[in-house]
Amino acid sequence: xxxxxxxxxxxxxxxxxxxxxxxxxxxxxxxxxxSFGDAPNANTCPVCLGLPGALPVLNAHAVExxxxxxxALGCTVHDTSIFARKNYFYPDLPKGYQISQFDRxxxxxxxxxxxxxxxxxxxxxxxxxxxxxxxxxxxxxxxFADMSAIDLNRAGTPLVEIVSEPDIRxxxxxxxxxxxxxxxxxYADVSDANMEEGSLRVDVNxxxxxxxxxxxxxxxxxxxxxxFSAIERAVEIEFVRQCRVLxxxxxxxxxxxxxxxxxxxxxxxxxxxxxxDYRYFPDPDLPPLRLSxxxxxxxxxxxxxxxxxxxxxxLVQYGLPENDVEQLLATRELADRFExxxxxxxxxxxxxxxxxGPLLASVNASGLALSAHPVxxxxxxxxxxxxxxxxxxxxxxxxxxxxxxxxxGEPLELARAAGLLQVRDxxxxxxWIDEVLAENPAEAARFLGGEQKLQGVLVGxxxxxxxxxxxxxxxNQLLAARAG
Amino acid sequence: MSDPVWLDRLRAHTVDEAWRTYDAVQAxxxxxxxxxxxDRSARGAETGRLAGIPVAVKDNLxxxxxxxxxxxxxxxxxVSPFEATAVRRLREAGAAVIGKTNMDEFAMGSSNENSAFGxxxxxxxxxxxxxxxxxxxxxxxxSGVVRIALGSETGGSVxxxxxxxxIVGIKPTYxxxxxxxxxAYASSLDNVGVFGxxxxxxxLGLEIIAGHDRFDATSAAVAVPDLTAAMSAVNExxxxxGLVIGRPVExxxxxxxxxxAAHCERALQQLRELGAEVRDVSLPSTDLxxxxxxxxxxxxxxxxLARYDGVRFGVRATADDLGAMYExxxxxxxxxEVTRRILLGTYVLSAGYYDAYYRRAQxxxxxxxxxxAQVFASGVHVLFTxxxxxxxxxxxxxxxxxxMYLSDIFTVTANLAGVPAMSQPIGTVDGLPVGGQLMxxxxxxxxxxRVAAALEHxxxxxxxx
Numbered sequence: 001x002x003x004x005x006x007x008x009x010x011x012x013x014x015x016x017x018x019x020x021x022x023x024x025x026x027x028x029x030x031x032x033x034x035s036f037g038d039a040p041n042a043n044t045c046p047v048c049l050g051l052p053g054a055l056p057v058l059n060a061h062a063v064e065x066x067x068x069x070x071x072a073l074g075c076t077v078h079d080t081s082i083f084a085r086k087n088y089f090y091p092d093l094p095k096g097y098q099i100s101q102f103d104r105x106x107x108x109x110x111x112x113x114x115x116x117x118x119x120x121x122x123x124x125x126x127x128x129x130x131x132x133x134x135x136x137x138x139x140x141x142x143x144f145a146d147m148s149a150i151d152l153n154r155a156g157t158p159l160v161e162i163v164s165e166p167d168i169r170x171x172x173x174x175x176x177x178x179x180x181x182x183x184x185x186x187y188a189d190v191s192d193a194n195m196e197e198g199s200l201r202v203d204v205n206x207x208x209x210x211x212x213x214x215x216x217x218x219x220x221x222x223x224x225x226x227x228f229s230a231i232e233r234a235v236e237i238e239f240v241r242q243c244r245v246l247x248x249x250x251x252x253x254x255x256x257x258x259x260x261x262x263x264x265x266x267x268x269x270x271x272x273x274x275x276x277d278y279r280y281f282p283d284p285d286l287p288p289l290r291l292s293x294x295x296x297x298x299x300x301x302x303x304x305x306x307x308x309x310x311x312x313x314x315l316v317q318y319g320l321p322e323n324d325v326e327q328l329l330a331t332r333e334l335a336d337r338f339e340x341x342x343x344x345x346x347x348x349x350x351x352x353x354x355x356x357g358p359l360l361a362s363v364n365a366s367g368l369a370l371s372a373h374p375v376x377x378x379x380x381x382x383x384x385x386x387x388x389x390x391x392x393x394x395x396x397x398x399x400x401x402x403x404x405x406x407x408x409g410e411p412l413e414l415a416r417a418a419g420l421l422q423v424r425d426x427x428x429x430x431x432w433i434d435e436v437l438a439e440n441p442a443e444a445a446r447f448l449g450g451e452q453k454l455q456g457v458l459v460g461x462x463x464x465x466x467x468x469x470x471x472x473x474x475x476n477q478l479l480a481a482r483a484g
Numbered sequence: 485m486s487d488p489v490w491l492d493r494l495r496a497h498t499v500d501e502a503w504r505t506y507d508a509v510q511a512x513x514x515x516x517x518x519x520x521x522x523d524r525s526a527r528g529a530e531t532g533r534l535a536g537i538p539v540a541v542k543d544n545l546x547x548x549x550x551x552x553x554x555x556x557x558x559x560x561x562x563v564s565p566f567e568a569t570a571v572r573r574l575r576e577a578g579a580a581v582i583g584k585t586n587m588d589e590f591a592m593g594s595s596n597e598n599s600a601f602g603x604x605x606x607x608x609x610x611x612x613x614x615x616x617x618x619x620x621x622x623x624x625x626x627s628g629v630v631r632i633a634l635g636s637e638t639g640g641s642v643x644x645x646x647x648x649x650x651i652v653g654i655k656p657t658y659x660x661x662x663x664x665x666x667x668a669y670a671s672s673l674d675n676v677g678v679f680g681x682x683x684x685x686x687x688l689g690l691e692i693i694a695g696h697d698r699f700d701a702t703s704a705a706v707a708v709p710d711l712t713a714a715m716s717a718v719n720e721x722x723x724x725x726g727l728v729i730g731r732p733v734e735x736x737x738x739x740x741x742x743x744x745a746a747h748c749e750r751a752l753q754q755l756r757e758l759g760a761e762v763r764d765v766s767l768p769s770t771d772l773x774x775x776x777x778x779x780x781x782x783x784x785x786x787x788x789l790a791r792y793d794g795v796r797f798g799v800r801a802t803a804d805d806l807g808a809m810y811e812x813x814x815x816x817x818x819x820x821e822v823t824r825r826i827l828l829g830t831y832v833l834s835a836g837y838y839d840a841y842y843r844r845a846q847x848x849x850x851x852x853x854x855x856x857a858q859v860f861a862s863g864v865h866v867l868f869t870x871x872x873x874x875x876x877x878x879x880x881x882x883x884x885x886x887x888m889y890l891s892d893i894f895t896v897t898a899n900l901a902g903v904p905a906m907s908q909p910i911g912t913v914d915g916l917p918v919g920g921q922l923m924x925x926x927x928x929x930x931x932x933x934r935v936a937a938a939l940e941h942x943x944x945x946x947x948x949x
Contacts, residue, residue, distance in 0.1 A: 046566050050791045052559065053546040053568060053665040057701050085787050087833070089810055096790020150795065279833035281842060284672035284784055286701050 006243045010208045013216060014168035014235065015128075018181050020160050020191045021135070021199040022065040028134050028158035029056030029099065036197060040140070040151040048156035050094030055285050058083075062132065062158035063289065065190040067299040069160050070107030070130045072188035072306055077107045077296050081131070083286040087279045092137035092150050100133035102280040106160075106289070107131075112184060113308070114176040125177050126165040133159050160190075166205070166216065171235035175228050178202050182228075187306050187332045195227055202231055207252070208242045217242075218252045222266060224259050234259040237266045310335065318348035327356055333370050334360075337377060344381035347388050354380055358401050366405075375404045382411040386421075390471055396420040422471040429462070429470060429478055436461045437482075447483060455479050488716075490684040494537060497631050499527060499580050502538035506582075509607065509627045516605050518614075518623040521550045522583035532578025533692060540624040540633040543584040544591055545571050545676065546665035550581075554667050555599040556589045558792045558799050558817025568665020569700070570634060570676045570693040577692045585620030585633065589819045590789065591641055591669045593617045594891040595882065598821045603879055606649060608916065612876040615645030615891075621679050622649040631681040632689040638669050639777050640872075640895025642677030643907035647871035647919020650909045652686040652936070654678050655895075657927050658902035659704035661690070662697030668788040670781035671702075673899040683908060683936045687711040690929065709930045715937035722759030723938045727865045727931070729760045734770035735869035735894055747911035747918045748870050754942045755868065755935070765864055767855045770897060772848050774889055777896040779832050779845035785822075786829030792817060824885065853901040860925040866935050869894050871907040871919030894921060904929045908936050910943065 027034055030047035046054040070077050084102035110127035117123050137152035162181065168174050182200055185193040193200040202225050207217035222238060225231050242252050256269040305313070307329050314325045314335075328338045338355050342348040359380065363373055375383075383400055386392045392400060392415055403414050415421050423429065436458060437444040447454040455476065462475045503524070509516050520543050528536040541547060544554045546564035553559040567575075575581060588598040596604040596619025604619040606612040607627035614623045618635030622645035625633050635642040637655040646653025654677055661676040668674060676693060680686025694708040731752060736745060752762050794800035794813030801812030818826070832841035859867070873893060882888050898905035903923055910920035920939070924932035 046564075049796060051564065051566070051797065052552065052554070052562070052667040052791070053544075053564065054566070055664050055700050057699060087787050087790060089790065089793060091793075091795050091806065094791065094796060096793060097787050277835045279787070279830065279835075279838075281783060281787070281833055281838070284670075284702075285668075 003240055006240060006247060009211055010239075010243045010246070011211045011213070012169055012171075012235070012239050013166050013207050013209060013219075014170075014174050015166040015205040015219075016164045016168065016174060016177055016181075017203040017205070018162040018164075018178070019135075019201040019203075020069065020162065020185055020193060022062050022069070022158040022160060023189075023191055023199075024059055024061045024065065024158055026059060026061075027156035028059050028062045028132070029156055032156065034157050038153055040149070041153060043153045044155070048094065049152060050096070056099060056283075058286060058289070059158060063291070064299055064302070066106055066130070066132045066158070066160045067291065067296060068188050068303050069162070069185060069190045070110065071296070071300050072184050072190070072303060073107075073110035073112055073127045073130065073162065075107035075110030075127060075130055077291060077299075078104070079291055079293070080104065081106045081289045081291075083132075083283045083289065084280045085283045086133075088276060090136070091148070092139045092152070092155070094137065094152060094155055098134060098136060099283055099286070100161075101131035104288075105129045105131035112177070112180055114173060114180045123173070125167045125173075128163045128165045130160050130162050133161060135159050166207075171232040171239070174204060174235050175232040178228050178231050183307055183329075183331070187304060187310075189304050189332075201225075204231060204235060204238075206235060206238050206242065208239065208246065217246075218254050220252065220255055220257050222257045222259055223269070226261060230259055230261055233264055234266050237264070241266065304332075314339075318342060318352070320348065320352050324352050324356060328352060337370060340377045341380050341384070344377060345384035345388070347384055350384045350387065351380075354384065354401075358398070362405055374406075374408075375401065379404050379411055386411060386415060390424070390473060391415070391422060392420050393422060393468070393472075395468075396422070419469060421469070423466055423469045424471045424474050426474075426478070428466075429474055432462045432465045432470060433458075433475070433478055433482070436465060447479075450483070452483065455483070488684070490682050491688075494631050494685055494688075497537065499536065499538045499582065502582055502629050505627065505629045509629065514605070514610050516607055516610075516623045516627055517602050518585055518604050518620040518627065518629070519583040520553060520555065520586050520601055520620070523550055523581065526580040526582050528575075528580030529578035532576065533688070534574065534632075535578035537579050537632070538582045538630050539574055539579045539689070540583055540585050540621055540630045541571055541574075541581055542587055542618050542621050542633070542635045544587060544636055544667040544669075545634055546667065547571050547581065547584065550584050552584070552667065553601075554590045555587045555601055556792075556817065556819070556822070557600045558813070560600075560799060562798050564665070566665065568676075569662035569697045571665065573693045573695075574634070574689075579632075582630065583624075585618070585624055585635075587620055588617035588641075589822050590667070590785070591617040591636055591638055591674075592785070592821050592825055594640070594644055594888050595877070595879075596620065596645070597879065598819055600819055605879070606876050608650060609876065612878050612916070613648065615648035615872075615876065617641040617645075618653075618677070618679070619645050622646055622651060622653065625649070625651045625679045625681055628681075631685050633679045634689070634693070635677045635679055636666055636669075637675045637677045637899060638673045638781060639899050640892040642679065643895050643905060643919065643921060644872050644892060646679060646907040647909075647917065647921075648876035650912075650917030652680045652683050652906065652908045652940075654680075654686050654690050654906040654929075654933075655898060655904065656690055656694060656929060657704070657904045658899075659702055660694050660706070660708075660904070660927065660929070662693075662695075662700040662703045664697055664699040664703075668784075670784040671788060672784060673777075673781055675899070683933060683940045684712055684715055686906070687715060687933045687937075704927070706927050711930055711933055715934055724755060724935060725759030727760045727935065728863055729755050729762045729935070730765040730859055730864035730867040731762055732765050732767045732770070732859070732867055732869060734767050740870065740873060741913070743913040744870050744873070744875070744918050747913070748868070748920060751910045751920045751939060751943075752868060754939060754946075758938045758942060760935070762868075763864060765859045765862070765867070767852075767859060767897070769848065769852050769855055773852060773897045773900055774893055776845045776848045776852070776900060777892070778828070778889060779841050780849060780900075782825040782829030783833050783842050783845075784829065786826045786833065789818075789822070789826055821885070849900050852897060856897070856901040856903055856923075856925075860928075865924070866928070866932055867921075867923040869921045869923070871895065871921040875913050875916035875918060898923050902926060904932055906932060906936060908940060910939075
């Protein structure tokens with residue numbers, strides 16, 4: 001059977017759980033640093049090691065960021081939420097429980113738009129809940145030959161877990177939701193939201209049912225997804241697997257699956273999972289988290305402009321095509337940089353063209369981060385100003401951009417040194433015009449006699465004589481004056 | 485104004501004096517076994533309210549330099565890299581922390597027989613228990629090694645041993661003293677408490693360790709009153725005039741030992757003579773306190789004790805795989821009572837049982853707290869009850885766990901309600917001390933201690949006459 005035949009008649013039902021590291025400087029319940037890449041166990045203390053007698057104290061900044069994340073996703077932030085203990089044994093879980101939130105989460109009932117439906121209305125995926133929790137440490141199995149090691153630097157890093165409703169219906173939509181989630185969290189300035197570094201982690205819950213059925217099927221959970229495309233590939237594979245199981249009369253087992261990126265395979269996790277009883281109960285070490293309406297209002301005010309609002313504003317303010325705006329919004333860094341270049345150069349249209357064209361191509365080719373790219377905001381704006389003022393031609397501007405990629409220096413100085421500046425001085429231009437007219441007496445006579453169509457030919461000859469450096473606009477003006 | 489007599493007596497009890505007594509009572513087959521580790525070099529500071537005064541600390545309070553074992557094999561030899569806030573405050577006041585005291589393992593017990601390092605003997609009768617779980621600290625004070633010691637309370641673990649050993653023991657309001665560095669048993673019930681050779685000495689100890697601490701999110705930002713000053717002027721006239729003492733009838737059941745009841749009634753009579761009005765009140769849910777306690781405390785304990793897994797600190801058993809390592813470390817590391825409570829707690833938190841046990845227990849706990857609030861709102865300032873239903877029993881005498889649990893029947897309520905309470909000696913039965921308990925509204929320690937000091941003075945005057 002082909003893939004199409006197997007999946008025919010089955011509806012895919014997907015919910016995503018997104019774990020997002022909040023970008024606080026210290027951990028959620030102690031003062032240890034949250035920095036990435038330090039020596040193992042360098043950033044630990046009695047609290048995040050779970051030593052006897054140590055107690056958690058909630059990091060106020062983590063609450064601010066979690067609240068902003070919730071508001072950015074359109075959630076209702078509750079005036080009272082409760083930290084609970086999720087009890088299970090694991091070597092990288094220092095206390096034998098994770099402090100999380102259970103039946104009283106920070107926020108509920110939000111939604112994000114992930115694109116446009118065929119009828120033109122936005123495709124909206126509902127967010128079920130957002131809750132705060134601490135991260136666990138890391139088990140390291142490949143460092144020592146015959147034992148495992150534990151690194152607790154990450155233990156106690158503040159997270160929000162964002163759980164969607166099972167509204168997602170395709171692999172592409174799952175990818176779009178995850179990308180849009182990353183974009184929203186990044187714009188809200190609450191997280192680095194980087195899947196490669198693990199500051200954004202996505203688990204996918206998948207089930208299938210017959211089209212038209214209301215009841216949900218048994219779900220499996222796929223973990224270990226480290227990129228957006230991995231999410232899409234894993235969903236496709238698991239969809240086909242579940243369809244095959246049910247078509248062949250089997251039953252889908254509720255279990256945890258792991259995605260293997262190298263083999264592009266989804267397979268059951270080795271262990272137990274599934275039927276864990278976490279014995280949640282309210283953490284007696286932490287009083288209920290009470291947030292006043294004014295605190296929530298302050299966090300709403302502190303939120304940077306989010307993609308939907310920014311899209312509308314940029315369309316009006318810069319008069320750019322929708323597609324360009326969408327591309328510029330891809331990351332907050334790109335959008336910020338575009339607006340800085342547009343403002344410094346005074347030409348938004350050119351700024352967008354340079355950014356989406358040569359700059360992004362160069363960034364992708366070089367592998368450099370946008371912030372580290374040698375064509376800085378100031379240099380790109382200066383280049384655009386030279387172009388607008390007619391100091392350099394389009395062609396010369398391209399050459400100048402390549403020079404900016406490779407060497408230091410002011411764009412104007414580089415252009416001058418390389419002879420890329422257009423000659424606009426009347427004396428020099430008149431000299432070249434006189435020479436061209438003298439060297440081509442027949443054409444000169446006809447042109448001066450009123451045959452205007454010859455002007456183009458003569459401009460071309462002047463440009464050639466100037467080796468491309470003459471400002472064609474000026475040459476045109478001067479020639480027209482002669483004929484007049 | 486000259487210093488009061490009690491303060492001169494406290495200052496006269498030097499570190500050298502402490503060691504002389506220690507050497508006489510601690511070791512040997514009939515020794516108290518009150519201490520698990522000692523620091524013979526501790527001298528304290530030259531200044532401070534406790535300058536140079538020897539104190540003892542229960543072994544579930546984290547200390548620098550001395551092990552913190554909770555009298556458990558699983559923490560044998562464990563030395564904490566940080567110090568409990570209460571201990572730090574004692575040292576900052578100049579006290580010499582001379583040692584860590586024996587206890588029931590992880591503070592689970594009422595007789596101090598659950599220590600992995602042997603039981604503590606009662607200094608007043610070496611065949612008897614000192615009470616628990618802070619039996620070592622109570623014995624250290626009762627034997628005269630120190631005059632002030634720290635204990636901890638989850639359901640009566642300071643007041644009951646204070647009663648059994650004939651000394652004063654205070655459980656402050658929940659949140660009054662930081663729990664930072666107190667090894668958790670049941671976090672919502674745990675308190676650091678203080679033993680004293682007299683009401684004033686216990687009050688001084690409390691005053692020094694009390695107060696808000698930013699390392700404990702449940703510690704209260706409530707100012708600490710001058711507790712020792714609150715007790716002056718209790719020696720003359722009718723110092724308790726205007727105060728109403730409640731006598732909760734549920735704490736005086738027909739089954740109460742008549743001799744203990746008689747001592748309580750005598751104390752109530754003395755309180756009347758001191759000017760107080762004594763009024764019968766009712767706390768109807770009192771009989772539910774023990775069952776509620778034995779759901780909530782083990783539930784929290786099952787989670788709090790999960791960290792003793794052999795991974796990061798303490799004892800680790802060798803095994804071929806992780807599951808077996810956990811199993812051997814924990815089975816071998818914990819004693820029977822600790823194991824029993826972990827299993828009980830795991831059960832009541834399990835899916836399908838949570839609502840029937842834990843949730844209902846929390847609802848009843850709220851009811852118990854409301855009943856206390858109502859009684860105090862009705863104009864009652866302080867409650868008076870017996871501390872324990874018996875005097876100190878013989879080592880090995882109580883072997884049934886449930887019978888042992890009933891030893892805390894009059895004390896667990898204050899932990900469930902979070903109110904301050906204390907025990908002080910009010911007489912003897914067959915030469916064994918009887919404790920009287922006072923309980924007060926949240927943060928009402930000053931009034932409670934004033935009543936206690938007046939009663940203590942009246943009792944002493946009566947004995948002298």
